[in-house]
Amino acid sequence: MMFWVTLVLLLQTTFSLGLIFLRTHSAKKTLAKPGQGYESKLLQWLNKPQLAFPFGILKAGAVRSRLISHWGSKLTTYTNFKGTDGFETLRDDPREIKGIIEKLASFDNEDKLEISGDHHNKKTLYGFFHPYCNAFGGGEKVLWKAVETTLDHDLNNVAIVYTGDVEASPKQILDSVMLKFDYKLDTSRIVFIYLKKRWLVDSNTWKHFTLVGQAFGSVVLTIEAILKCPPDIWCDTMGYPFGYPWVAHLLRIPIVTYTHFPVISTDMLDKLQKNLTLKNRLKYYYWKLFMCYYKHVGTYVTIATTNSTWTNNHINKIWTKSNSSIIYPPCSTEKLVDNFTSIDHRSNVGVVLAQFRPEKRHDLIIKSYAEYLKNRNETNTDKLLTLRFIGSTRSQADKAYVLELKQQVIKLDIPIDNIEFIIDCSYTEVKEHLFNSTYGINGMWNEHFGIAVVEYIAAGLIALVHASAGPYLDIVDKDIGYFFVDPSDPDYNKERGEQFPTLDKLFELTETLDTDSKLTKSKLGEKKALDKFSDEKFDVSWTDIVLHGLEKKDQ
Incomplete structure (x- = not known):
C-alpha cells in the first residue's frame, strides 16, 4: 500500500504542476526566450554590473542562452560554477562586458536587435x-x-x-x-x-x-x-x-x-x-x-x-x-594498435580494466582465480597467470569496494604478488599495462557493450569474457577470445553450463596455449577493433x- 501511495503522489504532483504551468503560460516563450525588451535591461546591467541581475529564475537561463548564442565572445564566461545566479564570472570580465555592450549599442532600436539576435551569427x-x-x-x-x-x-x-x-x-x-x-x-x-x-x-x-x-x-x-x-x-x-x-x-x-x-x-x-x-x-x-x-x-x-x-x-x-x-x-583503437609482430615482450598477466563497481563482478574474478590456483599444477610456475585490476573510483563507496576486494584476496589466501590493484591511473599508463599483458578479462553479466573489451583486442590481448550481451554479440568471437559463464549468473541453466566453461577453467586453458596461437588471436582481434570500433568510426x-x-x- 505504501508503494502505491508513494507512486501516485509522485506522478500526480509532477503532472499536475506541469499541466498548470503549460495551461497558464506559453512555456517556450517563457523559458527559451528572454522576453521583449530584454536587451535594454541587459545593457543597463552591463553598464553597472554591481546592480542586481534584472532577470528572475524563469528568464535568467534564457538570457544566458542568448548571450552564448548571439552576443558573447568568450563563451566559457557563462558557466555557473560556484555561482549563485551564475553570472559572477561575467561580472569579473570587463573585456567581455565591453564587447557585449558594443554589440548591443551598435543597433538603434529593439526591432533591429531582435532581428540581429535571430539571424546574425547565431x-x-x-x-x-x-x-x-x-x-x-x-x-x-x-x-x-x-x-x-x-x-x-x-x-x-x-x-x-x-x-x-x-x-x-x-x-x-x-x-x-x-x-x-x-x-x-x-x-x-x-x-x-x-x-x-x-x-x-x-x-x-x-x-x-x-x-x-x-x-x-x-x-x-x-x-x-x-x-x-x-x-x-x-x-x-x-x-x-x-x-x-x-x-x-x-x-x-x-x-x-x-x-x-x-x-x-x-x-x-x-x-x-x-x-x-x-x-x-x-x-x-x-x-x-x-x-x-x-x-x-x-x-x-x-x-x-x-x-x-x-x-x-x-x-x-x-x-x-x-x-x-x-x-x-x-574505443580509441587507433591509439592502441602498435602493429606488433611478436608477443615475446608480453607478461603472462590478465588485465581487468573496469570501474570499481560491484556490477563489474571483480569478486567473481578473484574467486575464480583462487579456484584456478587451488587446482593448478604448482610445478608449472613459468606459465602461472597473474591478475592486474585497473580502474577508476567515483566515490567513497567505490573506494570502500576496493578495500573489500583486497580483503577478499587475503581471505582466499591468494599470494599478494599474484594480484595487483591500480586505481585512477592515466590513459598513458593504461596503454602501457595493456601492451605488456597477454589477456583481458571481463566478468560482468549482460555488459551492455564493453569498451574495455574492445581496448583489450585492439591492444593485442586475448579476451576472456562473459558469454552475454555486448562482449558476446558484438565484440569477441571464437577466433579472438574465449567465453565463460558462472552458476551465479541470473540466467544460468544446465544448457549454458554445458555450452560454456567457468572462468577458472579458462584460466587453466591459458597455460595450454602456444605462442603461435596467441599471436594469431592477437592479430585478428587487432584488425577487428580497427575496422569496427575506432574513434573515426564513431565520428562518421x-x-x-x-x-x-x-x-x-x-x-
Missing part, C-alpha cells in the same frame, strides 16, 4: 545532459567524443554540458578528459552548467522504489538544467529519459538519445514471471506499470541511438516508434546519424 547550442561527466567510464568516453565530433562539425556549434560535479572546475574536468581519454577539445566552445540536485538521481537516495525515485529525480534535474540554460538541441548521453516530456513541452526542441542500457527491460519482467511468489507478483506489476511510462517517454525522442546489439534490440521493443540505430562507442556514425539527421529534420 550559434547552435547542443545541450549534453550528463550529470556524472567527471566519472571517466565508458559512458563518459562517449560523451566527450560526441562533444568533440559535434564541435568539429560546425564552428557555430556550442556544447552545453550539464553536470552535477559541483566541486570540479571546468578546467579540472577538461584537463581530466585530456589525461584520461586523450581527446583534444575546442574548450572555447564548451560551457559547463552545474546542477545542484544530482543527489536526486543517486540510487543511495532512494533506498526503496529506486526506479520511481530516480525517475522523479531525473525530472527535477532536467527542469533545473532547462531553467539554467535552455539549449537548441537536447542530447541525453547518460540515460535519463523521464525528463524528455518536459524538454519537449517546455522547449519544443529535438531530443537526441544515446542509450547505454534500458532503464527497465523485458528480460527483467520475464525473470519475475518465472517465479511469481507474492513478493515477485507485486514487483512484477510495479515494473509493468513503470515499463508503460518508459514506453511513453520514448515517443518524444527525435533521434535514438544505442551502444550495442543487445541494447538496440531492447530499445526497439520498448520504443517501437524510435527506429533506433547502433553507434558503437569510441555520429555525424551521419545524429548531426546530418538533425539537419534533414530541420529542412
Whole structure:
C-alpha cells in the first residue's frame, strides 16, 4: 500500500504542476526566450554590473542562452560554477562586458536587435545532459567524443554540458578528459552548467522504489538544467529519459538519445514471471506499470541511438516508434594498435580494466582465480597467470569496494604478488599495462557493450569474457577470445553450463596455449577493433546519424 501511495503522489504532483504551468503560460516563450525588451535591461546591467541581475529564475537561463548564442565572445564566461545566479564570472570580465555592450549599442532600436539576435551569427547550442561527466567510464568516453565530433562539425556549434560535479572546475574536468581519454577539445566552445540536485538521481537516495525515485529525480534535474540554460538541441548521453516530456513541452526542441542500457527491460519482467511468489507478483506489476511510462517517454525522442546489439534490440521493443540505430562507442583503437609482430615482450598477466563497481563482478574474478590456483599444477610456475585490476573510483563507496576486494584476496589466501590493484591511473599508463599483458578479462553479466573489451583486442590481448550481451554479440568471437559463464549468473541453466566453461577453467586453458596461437588471436582481434570500433568510426556514425539527421529534420 505504501508503494502505491508513494507512486501516485509522485506522478500526480509532477503532472499536475506541469499541466498548470503549460495551461497558464506559453512555456517556450517563457523559458527559451528572454522576453521583449530584454536587451535594454541587459545593457543597463552591463553598464553597472554591481546592480542586481534584472532577470528572475524563469528568464535568467534564457538570457544566458542568448548571450552564448548571439552576443558573447568568450563563451566559457557563462558557466555557473560556484555561482549563485551564475553570472559572477561575467561580472569579473570587463573585456567581455565591453564587447557585449558594443554589440548591443551598435543597433538603434529593439526591432533591429531582435532581428540581429535571430539571424546574425547565431550559434547552435547542443545541450549534453550528463550529470556524472567527471566519472571517466565508458559512458563518459562517449560523451566527450560526441562533444568533440559535434564541435568539429560546425564552428557555430556550442556544447552545453550539464553536470552535477559541483566541486570540479571546468578546467579540472577538461584537463581530466585530456589525461584520461586523450581527446583534444575546442574548450572555447564548451560551457559547463552545474546542477545542484544530482543527489536526486543517486540510487543511495532512494533506498526503496529506486526506479520511481530516480525517475522523479531525473525530472527535477532536467527542469533545473532547462531553467539554467535552455539549449537548441537536447542530447541525453547518460540515460535519463523521464525528463524528455518536459524538454519537449517546455522547449519544443529535438531530443537526441544515446542509450547505454534500458532503464527497465523485458528480460527483467520475464525473470519475475518465472517465479511469481507474492513478493515477485507485486514487483512484477510495479515494473509493468513503470515499463508503460518508459514506453511513453520514448515517443518524444527525435533521434535514438544505442551502444550495442543487445541494447538496440531492447530499445526497439520498448520504443517501437524510435527506429533506433547502433553507434558503437569510441574505443580509441587507433591509439592502441602498435602493429606488433611478436608477443615475446608480453607478461603472462590478465588485465581487468573496469570501474570499481560491484556490477563489474571483480569478486567473481578473484574467486575464480583462487579456484584456478587451488587446482593448478604448482610445478608449472613459468606459465602461472597473474591478475592486474585497473580502474577508476567515483566515490567513497567505490573506494570502500576496493578495500573489500583486497580483503577478499587475503581471505582466499591468494599470494599478494599474484594480484595487483591500480586505481585512477592515466590513459598513458593504461596503454602501457595493456601492451605488456597477454589477456583481458571481463566478468560482468549482460555488459551492455564493453569498451574495455574492445581496448583489450585492439591492444593485442586475448579476451576472456562473459558469454552475454555486448562482449558476446558484438565484440569477441571464437577466433579472438574465449567465453565463460558462472552458476551465479541470473540466467544460468544446465544448457549454458554445458555450452560454456567457468572462468577458472579458462584460466587453466591459458597455460595450454602456444605462442603461435596467441599471436594469431592477437592479430585478428587487432584488425577487428580497427575496422569496427575506432574513434573515426564513431565520428562518421555520429555525424551521419545524429548531426546530418538533425539537419534533414530541420529542412
